[in-house]
Amino acid sequence: MANPIIAPFPSTRLRRMRRTANLRAMISETDLSAANLIWPIFVTEVAGAEGEIPSMPGVERLTLDGAKRAAERAARLSIPAICIFPHSDQELRTETCERAWDPDNIGNRAIRAIKEAVPELAVMTDIALDPYNINGHDGFVVDGEILNDETVEALVKMALAQAEAGADILGPSDMMDGRIGALRAALELEGHKDVAILSYAAKFASAFYGPFRDAVGASGRLVGDKKTYQINPGNRQEALRCVARDLAEGADMVMVKPGMPYLDICREVKDRFAAPTFAYQVSGEYAMLEGAIRNGWLSRDAMLESLLAFRRAGCDGVLSYFAPAVAEMLA
Numbered sequence: 001m002a003n004p005i006i007a008p009f010p011s012t013r014l015r016r017m018r019r020t021a022n023l024r025a026m027i028s029e030t031d032l033s034a035a036n037l038i039w040p041i042f043v044t045e046v047a048g049a050e051g052e053i054p055s056m057p058g059v060e061r062l063t064l065d066g067a068k069r070a071a072e073r074a075a076r077l078s079i080p081a082i083c084i085f086p087h088s089d090q091e092l093r094t095e096t097c098e099r100a101w102d103p104d105n106i107g108n109r110a111i112r113a114i115k116e117a118v119p120e121l122a123v124m125t126d127i128a129l130d131p132y133n134i135n136g137h138d139g140f141v142v143d144g145e146i147l148n149d150e151t152v153e154a155l156v157k158m159a160l161a162q163a164e165a166g167a168d169i170l171g172p173s174d175m176m177d178g179r180i181g182a183l184r185a186a187l188e189l190e191g192h193k194d195v196a197i198l199s200y201a202a203k204f205a206s207a208f209y210g211p212f213r214d215a216v217g218a219s220g221r222l223v224g225d226k227k228t229y230q231i232n233p234g235n236r237q238e239a240l241r242c243v244a245r246d247l248a249e250g251a252d253m254v255m256v257k258p259g260m261p262y263l264d265i266c267r268e269v270k271d272r273f274a275a276p277t278f279a280y281q282v283s284g285e286y287a288m289l290e291g292a293i294r295n296g297w298l299s300r301d302a303m304l305e306s307l308l309a310f311r312r313a314g315c316d317g318v319l320s321y322f323a324p325a326v327a328e329m330l331a
């Protein structure tokens with residue numbers, strides 16, 4: 001850390017360099033561009049479920065055609081990557097979750113549709129059983145317990161189906177132990193050596209995921225909570241150990257999630273590991289900001305400021321539902 005020398009007032013007047021827009025631009029330390037954004041989208045297979053998500057105003061569940069249009073919009077706006085979250089048919093969710101690795105599940109169909117429409121756009125996926133699990137958990141549940149090793153085997157099948165469908169970046173969000181190593185080994189073995197892993201490495205058991213669960217139809221489903229696999233929000237050292245572990249197992253990039261309440265973790269992860277670091281500005285953060293903006297309580301600049309803060313905290317990029325709006329503002 002540099003040690004700035006500050007002459008005493010009035011020799012130093014820090015306001016001198018804040019006086020005009022050009023002077024401020026000269027000493028601006030942090031930038032934000034569309035290249036820093038990953039756009040998460042929801043894709044539904046349920047007729048009639050498309051349209052706005054009430055707890056995420058401005059965000060819609062999309063049909064496959066809608067997903068293609070979103071991909072084209074992302075490309076026009078120079079957003080480099082889109083991340084697909086499936087909204088599956090409730091009737092087809094089971095305890096055994098076999099649709100999670102079905103090549104024709106809605107997530108995999110969306111990957112193929114987007115890669116066909118906009119081949120150069122990077123497609124990121126979600127790896128966890130919850131969209132296909134009857135009880136809303138990320139892993140298999142037996143007698144109230146979330147099974148680790150059996151879940152990891154299923155996640156490997158899920159990952160291979162996504163890689164086969166053309167995914168560029170896999171996003172294991174499940175927080176089972178040992179999954180990054182298992183995924184990396186299977187990808188190498190099955191000829192997908194260039195598929196990247198962006199690990200949800202420091203994923204906290206947060207109250208800020210509420211609107212997302214509405215979006216994917218998991219709100220009424222979740223039995224209990226996710227505290228036996230996601231990190232206690234107060235645990236900084238444990239988060240760092242998770243990141244170290246995932247990098248050692250072969251993650252190409254790591255994520256901190258949620259974002260704004262965890263900027264200290266972002267900074268520390270970047271400084272310690274110097275790996276590509278992302279934050280997820282989650283649904284609850286989006287809902288708070290967008291709700292206040294819609295009520296006229298905040299200006300739209302709050303959106304830009306929130307994303308700039310991730311950059312200042314060391315993040316290379318941010319998954320944000322604001323991605324297209326912000327890219328439009330920046331264009």
Ligand SMILES: NCC(=O)CCC(=O)O
Nearest residue numbers: 173208209212282283284
């Ligand atoms: N596995 C993905 C998420 O849980 C997203 C959370 C959110 O946006 O609230």
